[in-house]
Amino acid sequence: MAPITDTVAVAPPANRTGAHPAWVGLRRLLAHPAGLVAFIVVLGLVACALFAPWIAPYDPVKIAPRIRFQGPSWEHWLGTDQLGRDVLSRVIYGTGVALKVALSGTLAALLIGATLGIVGGLSRGSVDGALLLLCDAMRSLPLILFALAIVAIYGPSLATLIAIIAFSMAPGYFRVVRNQVLVLRSMDFVAASQSMGASLPRIALTHLVPNLLGPIIVLIAMDIPAVIGIESGLSFLGQGIQPPDPSWGSMLSDGYSFIRQAPHLAIAAGLPVIVSTVAFTFLGEALRDVLDPKSSRGRG
């Protein structure tokens, strides 16, 4: 779990064709070989999350004591667990839990970070300084231990988990938004529109949001693997998603308890974590290449 460095805020590339920028971005992403593969895998994960009841071959919580600890077979592709539940079905249902936590956590972080970033960038001075200090302090707390302390105080629940993720990821968004606000403040065209009587919300909407979209999309794609790592780590310790909800981390924890008897359980529960973290990392990289012309120049 190595950290991911701040992405530099850069304006999206100029759009000469007149097509909607989102389409231009998507077309470039699909032309990027690693981006295309990662995008398809991520779409597959989203499909698993949305259509789990139709895709999963069995009920993920149905207990069948007679077929406990079965290895992979044609009936059960990833085998069965200590209660005879179908592992593949649990993995598929777990996708929904993992993506729900990852998306709500990062979106909450974005909301907190962006709000504070705009406040900090506009006010500058001591308010900005205090926010920067707060941001540095949040980053200096060791994530897993801090999360365990919070769980010990507030109890393990989905809400606690999302709150921990939101607060630990917010500093990244704060920095990106604040820096972009500072850059825009010093631009002549912003001063010009201000002198023409444009209101602050209008300036934010027409100048700030388009400039931030690229870096923030990249940051979200880069944060999701980290969030999946935190969620599965905490659930592995029994302090994240609570049973009987199928989560990859708690399945890993079950598999770990029976690691000598049935190692296929832990291996199977780890596969979706590997697939999703790697896919989102490659997607984030590809998005950065596509949305940020500077970094692709650095590569050549």
Next chain:
Amino acid sequence: MGSYVIRQACLAVGVLLTAIIILFCLIYLVPGDPATVALGPRASAEQKDVFRQAMGLDQPIPVQAVRFLGNLLKGDLGTDLLTRQPVLTLVASALPRTVTLALVGLGWALIVGIPLGCLSALRPNSGIDRLIGVFSTSVIALPSFLLAIYALILFAVVLRWLPAMGAGEPGDIPDQITHLILPAFAVGLGWVGYIARLVRASLLETLQENHIRTYRAFGVSDMRITLRFALPIAMIPVVAVIGVGLGSLLSGAVLVEVVFSRPGLGSLALQAVTSRNSPVLVGTVLVTTLLYVVANFATDLLAAFLDPRIRKEG
């Protein structure tokens, strides 16, 4: 240099104080009765009284805050709710084990990652560069505890080459080393990719600089330019970024320790969280935060010492 050191030191103290305030708010400003929230609804009145007394919850909040900070300055992190031992003693005995694991993991990652980064930067966009790039991006986000579980299954359960549990017999150094191999592998693998990418990017940028071009004009070989002249300069930003990443290195080590049942901060924190022993956890967080801030301050100074430009632009 002097004013730079003083400014960074003030910043470090400020960050540490702010982190303490965040923790204080989270413990003491719990909505409802903190004792009930912490111990759960089934706790007896007696248990809650013990908890309130241990945490000083019977006092008004400003008094609690001053007492909390005062105790920290004296080195008193509170007492374990179950064993009544001072938290500082518990953390102090667990911390060196975790730090050892983290440093060994980082160490092998540096030994492997720096050459990989150099190899990439020497032949940008070649087959080997692409291969290293795909490898780095793949391992960078993999949770280290997951790598630990897979390594445990492969090397300890299936092949039986290496031990699966514990940290080895105390005093038996070879035994301790064999117990360290798999955990250190799991902690470091993501960092190999991370360091390889950092070194590659930083090295490519350095190789563009004028003084490097001059060496090239004098006919110095590419290999010699890269290793002798460019790499030391390129390592400066790498040092700074590693400093920022030390927190996640420690988090990774904590989870890996649990997988391999090694004594350390991981098992201490896991025991504490299952018994909702929050003073132990808060103490663990405080000590590791202090460690992180000090380590970061040290890497900042190291980077500034190596590169005079950092001191000036500040």
